[in-house]
Amino acid sequence: MAPLLPRPLLAALLLASTASSSFVTASRDDGGGRFDPTRAVHVSWRPRAFLYKGFLSEAECDHLVALAEEGGLQKSMVVDRLTGKSVMSQVRTSSGTFLPKKQDRVVATIEERIAAWTMLPQENGESIQVLRYESGQKYEPHVDFIRHTAKGYHSRGGHRVATVLMYLSDVKMGGETVFPNSDVLIADLFPSCMHISFFPTYDLEINLFGHRPRRCSLKTTHGQSVHDVVKPVKGDAVLFFSLHPNGTTDPDSLHGSCPVIEGEKWSATKWIHVRSFDSRPRVPATGCGDENDLCPRWAANGECARNPRYMVGTAGNPGFCRKSCNACTSSL
Template sequence: MAFFSSFLLFTALSTVSMAKGEPDFYDPARVTQLSWRPRAFLYKGFLSHEECDHLIKLAKGKLVKSMVADNDSGKSVMSTVRTSSGMFLEKHQDEIVARVEQRIAAWTFLPEENGESIQILHYENGQKYDAHFDYFHDKRNQALGGHRVATVLMYLSDVKKGGETVFPNAEGKLSQHKDETWSDCARTGYAVKPNKGDALLFFSLRIDATTDPSSLHASCPVIEGEKWSATKWIHVRNFDKPLRKSTSGECSDDNELCPRWAAIGECQKNPKYMVGSEDSVGFCRKSCGVCDSSSSS
């Protein structure tokens, strides 16, 4: 049913776009299959340069140190394996963000509600994200919409050197030709260069829904220039209404950066994540001061 709904979405959006004189809203001719293990595809010119610049503008001044999910507890923690900075946009934050989200759904044939909010990332000289999986090892995060089945990584800027996305376990890593313009990190696997406007789609789960070890990937260190990117993680279930409940009635923070985020106004700027809604519990309720006195911890 979800597949059929996404197909209808794709058909409707394509029709609307052509009526507006925008036949390239979703253009399969721009998509290249890169690998089957993992399943990875590159869309040239997925975003216009104006859209890239707009997403960067939304993020500037709101970036914080990037975190990783702890394999045991599932909580977001700081780690030297990831040295970028980033922030999450709100879903349908404005017309451009909504259009990008619709385009992702049309391309992937995966429902919008299964996706997380877009995360904008910034990598300065030397910053990177070591090899990791986008699927989860802990049950805590798996409860939030299930495993991440697919990732759409959108490149918002060109990088003079470095910053490639590399798949160390990909089947085609030995056959890909690389000249002197590639970094040493990129030579460790099948790699994709960050080109402004391009988007990389890869799947973390196999067709049979088992986790795919060949989806291991990394963001190579930036050697020259800077790198901006936008990531959309898509889950196997609805992420807008996750099966997440407050544990034991306690009101607490689920991220160690909650006090800092609250201090810079994120409770008001990003209330769905920080405070929560009728459908989901917020991650920083304690720092945002929305706990009942009887439930605070």
Template sequence: HDFVLKNLIFVVFSRAFLYKRFLSDEECDHLINLAKGKLEKSRVVIDDDTGASTESEERTSSGMFLSKRQDDIVAKVEARLAAWTFLPEENGEPLQILHYENGQKYEPHLDFYFDQETLKNGGHRFATVLMYLSNVTKGGETVFPMWEGKIHQLKDDSWTECAKQGYAVKPRKGDALLFFSLHLNATTDPTSLHGSCPVIEGEKWSATRWIHVRSFGKRQSGCVDENESCEIWAKEGECEKNPTYMVGSEKDLGFCRKSCKACSA
């Protein structure tokens, strides 16, 4: 924890924290290289009852999930996240690596859930950590439209019009932004609404760690599907496109092994 305290440079404001140089350049480059060649179009949830998702113009990035503790570097990053947030490592989802090209964005959204199906696995997302893996020449800011602090943040022409609509953080390689989606009394916080502004010049790479209120991702034994959309996703080819989530490995079982025919019933 001494490492964390020495490197926490400043607090953005209430319940949101920016950690300068949380990742080294080498760690950033390693995470990007793990994702290259494996990216798929990002999706958004469209059914609050089942958690089913689809591609959308609201979210135009591409991304992929790593496996938990996939290698020594990923394991060290996950352990460091637990030390900084004081939240159990087992409550975190696998790291999601995201890539934004010119003009790509993610409209303002909330990270806590509305669908009961998803809540069964770990409960609400309690906190989010956004780790910036690259510098962006212009754009790509993380913006919080509902935060009261936005009126006190002065912005010059280096900020995009999107970023000027709320409190914003510029993506800087190695920095990590932690914010909470739930209040201390466990009720959902609508002011955690946030988005990724369009990239104007350059490209943006980031890694997201969602942290739940309970342990996340402990797979059931047996040949089962753990999401009602597994059969649909399998028919759409997700078993091959996203094997880490759908099938998994012997050490970290996937969510849709039955529909992917990766096991015997």
């Protein structure tokens, strides 16, 4: 496991994400602009997930799609759990491209808005990936955190702590985003469906991790399939966390994108890590010292014992607060 974040920062992330708990209906035309916490609604605790109506304006959505088309789309890849490298896989059949963070003012503004919503530094995020799903294309159930078996997974940014999924188009049929392990009924998220309880599910051969789903569907509690409840809405965005507040991985963050049945689906994904993704792999400072000004305060609050991986570290991967934790001896 990658070094855990200090609890004060993790607590701040949780509080920031739960700033609003009331559903706010918003016109997609007045999306965009500055971050407005009143437009974000909590939708699930398992996983921790939040919906922002009108996160992007129509013009911003169209602009991202245009940039992706101009730059050229490539077959989407996945992270190999053993090597940590990007590889081709039938698990993910979309095409996409990455947009540099400062490609233009529109992209830079969206990056700033994402940072404001998540309360995570821009440098912790990967570049926005714009994806196109054509008819029949999908992304099977998966998690975004980097499995500990991947070689070198912690060398650049550590775990993915959060994901922001932005919808850039409507879809005629299909393309729903589902969280198979979620503890929330879809009826709780969409008031128009309150007359009946819906929940997302995948039809599976045996289990989510060992076999591919036969069919991606939404079903009522009576077993009836529903295909028009959770559809991508142009301009909306979903934020969900792949780690628990204590920094451990959350298997309930398992999610997938149903196949597009009719039309095409455009989306933009932002993966955010626990540490800077922009900087080169960290080279621990030599000697005895702290690498964060808050180390003395964290140590005084007992973080050396509660969070030893981050604070003290190991012989091969020294922590960030070794001096304050009395894990080394200063020559001064």
